[in-house]
Amino acid sequence: MSSPSSSVQEARKALGQRLREIRLDADLTARALAALAGWHESKCSRYESGTRSPSEADLRSWALHCGVPHLADDLVTTARGIDGMYVEWRRMERSGLRRAQESVVPLWERTRRFRIYSSWLIPGPVQTAPYIEAVLTSIRDRRQLVDDVEEAVRVRIAKQHVIHEGDHSFAIVLEEAALRYRIGGPEVMAGQLGHLLSAASLPSVSLGIIPLTADRSRIWPVEGFFLYDTEVANVELVSAHLTVTQSHEIDLYAQTFCALQELAVYGSKARELITSAIDALR
Numbered sequence: 001m002s003s004p005s006s007s008v009q010e011a012r013k014a015l016g017q018r019l020r021e022i023r024l025d026a027d028l029t030a031r032a033l034a035a036l037a038g039w040h041e042s043k044c045s046r047y048e049s050g051t052r053s054p055s056e057a058d059l060r061s062w063a064l065h066c067g068v069p070h071l072a073d074d075l076v077t078t079a080r081g082i083d084g085m086y087v088e089w090r091r092m093e094r095s096g097l098r099r100a101q102e103s104v105v106p107l108w109e110r111t112r113r114f115r116i117y118s119s120w121l122i123p124g125p126v127q128t129a130p131y132i133e134a135v136l137t138s139i140r141d142r143r144q145l146v147d148d149v150e151e152a153v154r155v156r157i158a159k160q161h162v163i164h165e166g167d168h169s170f171a172i173v174l175e176e177a178a179l180r181y182r183i184g185g186p187e188v189m190a191g192q193l194g195h196l197l198s199a200a201s202l203p204s205v206s207l208g209i210i211p212l213t214a215d216r217s218r219i220w221p222v223e224g225f226f227l228y229d230t231e232v233a234n235v236e237l238v239s240a241h242l243t244v245t246q247s248h249e250i251d252l253y254a255q256t257f258c259a260l261q262e263l264a265v266y267g268s269k270a271r272e273l274i275t276s277a278i279d280a281l282r
Helices: 006-025 030-037 041-049 056-065 069-083 097-102 105-110 129-143 149-159 186-199 247-263 267-279
Strands: 086-088 113-118 169-175 205-210 225-228 232-236 240-244
Touching: 006 041, 006 056, 006 069, 030 041, 030 056, 041 056, 056 069, 097 129, 097 149, 105 149, 113 247, 129 149, 129 186, 169 247, 186 205, 186 267, 205 247, 205 267, 225 247, 232 247, 240 247
Parallel strands: 113 169, 169 205
Antiparallel strands: 086 240, 113 225, 225 232, 232 240
């Protein structure tokens, strides 16, 4: 996999290349454009190389002095999209966990094909309320957030209607370790694993589990990610929420998901691994 922030940097470089083309089409040197805008010459080179993000005012100035003011709004929209790709948790959750949960509801509802990989947690669509509460309480305490865990749990449970309604499909691949990590204690974990057995029988759900004994020579555990159709990939990092929208990177996550699927077991073998994890709690 590429580095977590690579899609952000590549998007910045693509915007920089576009700015350079606009400048060249205007028959302006970087020095001439900087003089017109009242900037230091190095500012242009930083924007064009993608090493610095331009402000909205600078983008509008760039378009104006290059004789294409009609492109300003499109450049600003592109820059805003890049800024939204890598969102720190403290920024995303500053209004509380409930708002963070609500923010993805439209994406969940319009997505038809979900592909989900997790190496450490049971993923949201198949979580129980006590498991969700344990996860969100830990996040609240670790990030020192306002206490709206109860409301956030209700929102996350409500989002799960997409598993039971409409033509949504869920392909889920878990590392066996995710069945063994004791989130919320043995009782909560036993209930969660029992629910996972039930969820695996739903027509909309395909559940694969990669055994601890699988040969990982080809591909090892990677960061957890959600693929929403073929348009968006979300990756949860320690410090931030990464949204991937570039097609070649989405393809890379899709290829990785296929490779992980090939390592997973399904049906009765998957149920045996879940049952074994339940037995280990006793």
